[in-house]
Amino acid sequence: MKLTLKIWRQKNAQAKGQMVTYPIDGIDGDMSFLEMMDVLNNKLINEGEEPVVFDHDCREGICGSCSMFINGEAHGPDRLVTTCQLHMRKFKDGETITIEPFRADGFPVIKDLMVDRSAFDRIQHAGGFISVNTSGNTQDANSIPIEKADADDAFAAATCIGCGACVASCKNASAMLFVSAKVSQFALLPQGQVEATDRVLNMVKQMDEEGFGNCTNTGACEVECPKGISLENIARMNREYLSASLKG
Ligand code: SF4
Numbered sequence: 001m002k003l004t005l006k007i008w009r010q011k012n013a014q015a016k017g018q019m020v021t022y023p024i025d026g027i028d029g030d031m032s033f034l035e036m037m038d039v040l041n042n043k044l045i046n047e048g049e050e051p052v053v054f055d056h057d058c059r060e061g062i063c064g065s066c067s068m069f070i071n072g073e074a075h076g077p078d079r080l081v082t083t084c085q086l087h088m089r090k091f092k093d094g095e096t097i098t099i100e101p102f103r104a105d106g107f108p109v110i111k112d113l114m115v116d117r118s119a120f121d122r123i124q125h126a127g128g129f130i131s132v133n134t135s136g137n138t139q140d141a142n143s144i145p146i147e148k149a150d151a152d153d154a155f156a157a158a159t160c161i162g163c164g165a166c167v168a169s170c171k172n173a174s175a176m177l178f179v180s181a182k183v184s185q186f187a188l189l190p191q192g193q194v195e196a197t198d199r200v201l202n203m204v205k206q207m208d209e210e211g212f213g214n215c216t217n218t219g220a221c222e223v224e225c226p227k228g229i230s231l232e233n234i235a236r237m238n239r240e241y242l243s244a245s246l247k248g
């Protein structure tokens with residue numbers, strides 16, 4: 001395949017960025033999107049130019065680091081996949097592909113396509129954990145009965161990989177889908193009840209402090225989420241928040 005890539009280049013957080021056009025040839029439909037970017041970067045390095053900086057780690061849809069906005073969609077045109085799992089066969093020979101970083105006040109650009117998503121870490125630190133008594137009297141998790149439906153919903157919420165596609169897809173740059181997944185995975189389980197009140201209040205407070213916008217129920221986050229995290233989690237988080245606020 002022959003392609004034309006239009007890529008956001010930005011030297012650092014303070015620099016003014018711009019779209020730069022790169023023609024590329026010899027792309028196989030079986031390559032992943034990141035392998036295609038590797039081909040481009042090898043070419044740029046061989047030509048003495050600076051390679052395009054982008055985040056990646058696992059390259060198998062687990063780490064959530066490969067944040068790219070491709071042709072106007074977080075993680076590109078495929079559904080339920082991350083950029084590293086997106087295949088070039090989804091594009092046509094001769095196509096022009098636009099590649100930008102995830103854009104949100106809470107995700108400042110570090111360089112080119114790499115953004116700073118440490119705001120998500122700070123939200124997690126504010127309450128995305130449980131405390132377990134490790135004195136030797138800890139109850140075996142397998143001996144705590146949990147409804148199958150609750151276990152399934154908790155597991156589904158726990159599949160959130162913190163990629164930030166929900167924020168990038170939302171016109172308000174809201175992080176509600178991410179935060180609600182992190183709240184829900186504990187809210188549905190007995191182990192999460194001890195800190196439930198503080199958890200939701202502290203995580204929502206941190207979310208607001210990080211500059212993410214509010215949810216206006218457009219549902220774009222659910223559509224673009226590579227892990228299919230459901231909007232039901234946002235409804236659950238709102239209920240948790242209301243009941244925690246009344247207790248507080
Ligand atoms: S909710 Fe989905 S889109 Fe948002 S961070 Fe989690 S996995 Fe990514």
Ligand code: FES
Nearest residue numbers: 059063064066084
């Ligand atoms: S590189 Fe880890 S999810 Fe894409």
